[in-house]
Amino acid sequence: MKENNTPMLQVQHLTKHFPAGSHKLVHAVDDVSFSIERGKTLGLVGESGCGKSSCARTVIRIYEPTSGKIFLDGADISALTQKQLLPFRRKMQMIFQDPYASLNARMTVHDIVAEPLRAHNICATRQEEHEMVREMLERVGLNQEHANRYAHEFSGGQRQRVGIARALILRPELVICDEPISALDVSIQAQVVNMLRHFQEELNLTYLFIAHDLSMVRYVSDDVGVMYLGQLVEKCAADEIYAHPLHPYTVGLLSSIPVPNPRLAKEKDGSGLEGDLPSPIDPPSGCRFHTRCPFATERCREEAPAWQEAAPGHFVACHRING
Amino acid sequence: MNEQNRWERVSGDAGEAERIYRRSRTFLGDVWFRFTHKPTALFGFILVVLLLAFCLIGPVFTPYTYSEQNNKLASIPPLLKVYPGPAEGSNLYITQGLKLIEVDDEGHLIRQLKKKKDDSKAKQTSFTWDDDTLVYLDYSRLPNTVLDRDGNRIETAKTVWNRTYLLGTDQLGRDILTRLMYGTRISLMVAFIAALVNMIIGITYGGIAGYLGGRTDSVMMRIVDIISTIPLTLYVILIKMCLDDGLLSIIIALSSVYWVDMARVVRGEVLSLKNQEFVLAAKTIGSSTKTILFSHLIPNAMGPILVTVTMLIPSAIFMEAFMSFIGIGIAPPMASLGTMCNDATETLRTNPYQLFLPALVICIIMFAFNFVGDGLRDALDPKLKK
Numbered sequence: 096m097k098e099n100n101t102p103m104l105q106v107q108h109l110t111k112h113f114p115a116g117s118h119k120l121v122h123a124v125d126d127v128s129f130s131i132e133r134g135k136t137l138g139l140v141g142e143s144g145c146g147k148s149s150c151a152r153t154v155i156r157i158y159e160p161t162s163g164k165i166f167l168d169g170a171d172i173s174a175l176t177q178k179q180l181l182p183f184r185r186k187m188q189m190i191f192q193d194p195y196a197s198l199n200a201r202m203t204v205h206d207i208v209a210e211p212l213r214a215h216n217i218c219a220t221r222q223e224e225h226e227m228v229r230e231m232l233e234r235v236g237l238n239q240e241h242a243n244r245y246a247h248e249f250s251g252g253q254r255q256r257v258g259i260a261r262a263l264i265l266r267p268e269l270v271i272c273d274e275p276i277s278a279l280d281v282s283i284q285a286q287v288v289n290m291l292r293h294f295q296e297e298l299n300l301t302y303l304f305i306a307h308d309l310s311m312v313r314y315v316s317d318d319v320g321v322m323y324l325g326q327l328v329e330k331c332a333a334d335e336i337y338a339h340p341l342h343p344y345t346v347g348l349l350s351s352i353p354v355p356n357p358r359l360a361k362e363k364d365g366s367g368l369e370g371d372l373p374s375p376i377d378p379p380s381g382c383r384f385h386t387r388c389p390f391a392t393e394r395c396r397e398e399a400p401a402w403q404e405a406a407p408g409h410f411v412a413c414h415r416i417n418g
Numbered sequence: 419m420n421e422q423n424r425w426e427r428v429s430g431d432a433g434e435a436e437r438i439y440r441r442s443r444t445f446l447g448d449v450w451f452r453f454t455h456k457p458t459a460l461f462g463f464i465l466v467v468l469l470l471a472f473c474l475i476g477p478v479f480t481p482y483t484y485s486e487q488n489n490k491l492a493s494i495p496p497l498l499k500v501y502p503g504p505a506e507g508s509n510l511y512i513t514q515g516l517k518l519i520e521v522d523d524e525g526h527l528i529r530q531l532k533k534k535k536d537d538s539k540a541k542q543t544s545f546t547w548d549d550d551t552l553v554y555l556d557y558s559r560l561p562n563t564v565l566d567r568d569g570n571r572i573e574t575a576k577t578v579w580n581r582t583y584l585l586g587t588d589q590l591g592r593d594i595l596t597r598l599m600y601g602t603r604i605s606l607m608v609a610f611i612a613a614l615v616n617m618i619i620g621i622t623y624g625g626i627a628g629y630l631g632g633r634t635d636s637v638m639m640r641i642v643d644i645i646s647t648i649p650l651t652l653y654v655i656l657i658k659m660c661l662d663d664g665l666l667s668i669i670i671a672l673s674s675v676y677w678v679d680m681a682r683v684v685r686g687e688v689l690s691l692k693n694q695e696f697v698l699a700a701k702t703i704g705s706s707t708k709t710i711l712f713s714h715l716i717p718n719a720m721g722p723i724l725v726t727v728t729m730l731i732p733s734a735i736f737m738e739a740f741m742s743f744i745g746i747g748i749a750p751p752m753a754s755l756g757t758m759c760n761d762a763t764e765t766l767r768t769n770p771y772q773l774f775l776p777a778l779v780i781c782i783i784m785f786a787f788n789f790v791g792d793g794l795r796d797a798l799d800p801k802l803k804k
C-alpha cells in the first residue's frame with residue numbers, strides 16, 4: 096500500500112447554485128472547504144435541506160460546480176469534462192440515500208452490480224464478470240440465488256447491500272455515502288454500518304459519510320463537519336465535537352439527540368433548535384444562523400463570521416469564538 | 419447506556435427477518451399476471467389473436483382470391499331471399515339486375531338462368547329452366563317475385579344463408595370474406611409497421627430531448643409543437659399526395675407524423691426519471707450516455723411507451739382506412755378495409771351489408787387494441803402490484 100501525504104479528497108471554496116426561476120438562485124452549497132486524509136472518514140451532518148446531498152453530488156461531479164476546486168488524490172477534477180472524468184470515476188463511488196430509488200427496477204441484481212465493470216471494460220469475458228460479481232455479492236452477504244432476482248423483490252437492507260456492492264466492485268479509494276442508512280430499520284442500520292466499517296479497514300477506503308444526526312456519525316467518523324444552509328459552520332475531530340461543541344448550531348443539534356448523558360445535558364442551554372431552516376434562495380445576511388441563534392447580536396446580522404481555528408484542529412465560524 | 423453499543427448489538431441473524439417472501443416473478447411475469455387477470459384486457463387480447471388468425475391463416479381456407487371477379491354473381495348478399503323453383507329442392511334468387519339464380523336448399527348457388535324473353539308491357543321476363551320449362555320473373559310491382567306454374571305471384575319467400583359466398587359478394591362479384599381477410603391483413607400490417615417506426619423515432623427523439631434537457635429540449639419540443647398544431651390528418655394527406663400510390667407510401671405518410679405523441683410521452687418520462695437516484699448512480703459509475711438512455715431510462719419508461727403504441731395502432735388503422743376511403747390509399751384491386759367501405763358507399767341503399775361488414779371489422783380491431791392498451795397500462799403500473 097502506497098504511503099503519501101496528499102489528502103484523498105480536498106475541496107476548496109466549493110459553491111453550487113441552482114437556478115430557481117426568474118433570476119433567483121438556490122444557494123445549495125456556498126464556499127465549502129474541507130479535506131479528508133486517506134483511509135479516514137469525514138462525517139457531514141446538518142438538517143434536511145442544508146445542502147449535504149448537493150455537496151456530495153457536486154464533489155462527485157454529477158452536478159457541475161458553480162465555482163471552487165475539487166482535488167481527488169491531488170488531481171484537480173473540478174473542470175474536467177465527463178469524458179476526461181472517466182478514469183477518475185473508478186476512484187470515487189457513491190452510495191445513495193434511498194435504497195429503493197437508487198436501484199433500477201428493470202435490472203437484475205447481477206446486472207446492477209456488473210454495470211460498473213461494463214462501463215469501464217474491466218472484464219474480458221462473461222465468465223470473468225460473473226466471477227467478480229459473485230465474489231462481490233458474497234462479500235456483502237448476498238448469494239448467487241439473489242443475483243438473478245430483481246431489486247424490487249428485496250428488503251431495504253438487502254437493496255442497500257446491493258448498492259454497496261455496486262459502489263465497491265470497482266475497488267474505489269473514495270466512497271461518498273449519502274445517508275446510506277437513514278432509510279433503513281434500526282436493526283439493519285447496524286449491519287450496514289458495520290459492513291461499511293469492515294470494508295474501510297480491509298480496503299483502506301476513505302469515506303465522506305453524510306448523515307442528518309450526529310449520533311450516527313460519531314460511530315463511523317474520524318472528523319465531523321457540521322453544515323448549515325449550504326455552509327460549513329464547524330469542523331473538528333469526532334470526539335471533540337461531542338465534548339466541546341463551539342457553534343450554537345452544533346450545540347442545538349447535539350441537544351436534539353436524546354442522549355442520557357448528564358455532562359452533555361448540562362451543557363445545552365435547555366432548548367434544542369427552534370424555528371425552521373430559512374430558504375436557501377434568500378439566505379440571511381451576516382451569519383446565516385443568526386435568525387435562530389439564541390446569542391445573535393447586531394454584529395452577527397451584519398458581518399459573516401470568519402472560518403477560524405479555535406483550538407488545534409477545531410475550526411468554527413462564529414463571532415462568539417475569538418481565537 | 420454506551421452509545422457505541424447501539425451499533426454493535428445486532429448480529430447476523432437479522433437476515434432471517436429479511437428473507438424474501440414474495441414468490442419470485444420477473445417483471446414481465448408480473449405484467450402478464452395482471453394483464454390476464456383483467457377481463458377486458460384478456461378479451462381484447464383474444465380478439466387480437468383471432469384477428470391475426472383470421473387475416474393470416476384465413477386465406478388458406480377460401481377458394482377465392484381478393485381480386486377474382488365474377489360479374490354474373492355481383493352483389494349477392496350473405497342472406498338470400500329465395501322463391502321455390504320448378505324442380506324439387508330448387509330455389510330461385512332474384513338479383514338486383516333482375517336475373518334469376520338457382521339456389522339449392524342449403525344455400526349453394528348453382529347457376530344463373532338464361533334469359534329468354536322480356537315482356538316489358540306485362541313487366542315479366544321469362545328464363546329457360548331446362549329444355550321445356552320456363553320460369554317467369556314478375557317485376558310489375560314490389561317485391562319482385564317469381565310466378566308459379568299457374569301464373570300466380572309467389573308471395574312467400576324463405577331465407578337461406580349463402581353458402582357459396584359466406585358473406586356475399588361486392589358489386590364486382592368478389593368474395594367479401596376473402597377481401598376482408600386481405601383487408602385486415604393490410605390494415606394490421608400498415609398499423610404495426612407504422613407503430614413500430616413511430617415508436618423508434620419517438621423514443622429516440624423524445625429520449626434525446628428529455629435527457630439533454632435545457633435549450634436542446636426547448637428547440638426539439640417547439641418543433642414537435644409546430645408539427646402538432648396542424649391536424650395530423652392533413653399532413654398525412656399532403657405527404658400521401660406527394661408520393662406514389664401503394665402500401666409503402668401510406669406507411670411513410672403515417673410514420674412521419676404520428677411519432678410526435680410518442681416523443682412527448684418519452685420525453686416526459688425521461689425528464690422525470692433522469693434525476694432519480696439510479697440514473698445518478700449510473701452517472702457516478704461512469705456509464706455512457708447510451709447505456710443510461712437505453713438500459714436505464716427507456717426500460718423504465720416502457721410502460722407508457724407500450725400503452726402509447728397500442729393506442730397508436732387503432733389510430734393508424736383508422737387513418738389508413740380513412741385515406742383508402744377518400745381514395746388516396748391502397749391501389750385497387752388490393753383490398754383494404756377502407757377501400758371496401760369506399761366501394762360500398764356507391765350502392766349503400768341496396769347493399770348495406772357491403773359497408774357494414776368492413777366497418778364492423780374496423781370496429782372490432784379498434785376495440786381489441788383499445789382494450790389491450792387499457793389492460794397494458796393497468797398491468798404495467800407497478801403500484802397495483804398484488
Ligand SMILES: Nc1ncnc2c1ncn2[C@@H]1O[C@H](COP(=O)(O)OP(=O)(O)OP(=O)(O)O)[C@@H](O)[C@H]1O
Nearest residue numbers: 113121123142143144145146147148149150307375
Ligand atoms: N437539482 C436541484 N435543483 C434545484 N434545487 C436543488 C436541486 N437539488 C437540491 N436543491 C435545493 O438545494 C437545497 C439543498 O438540498 P440537498 O438535497 O442538498 O439537501 P440535503 O442536506 O441533502 O437534505 P436531505 O437531508 O433531506 O437529503 C434544497 O433547498 C433543495 O431544494
Ligand SMILES: [Mg+2]
Nearest residue numbers: 147148149192
Ligand atoms: Mg440528501
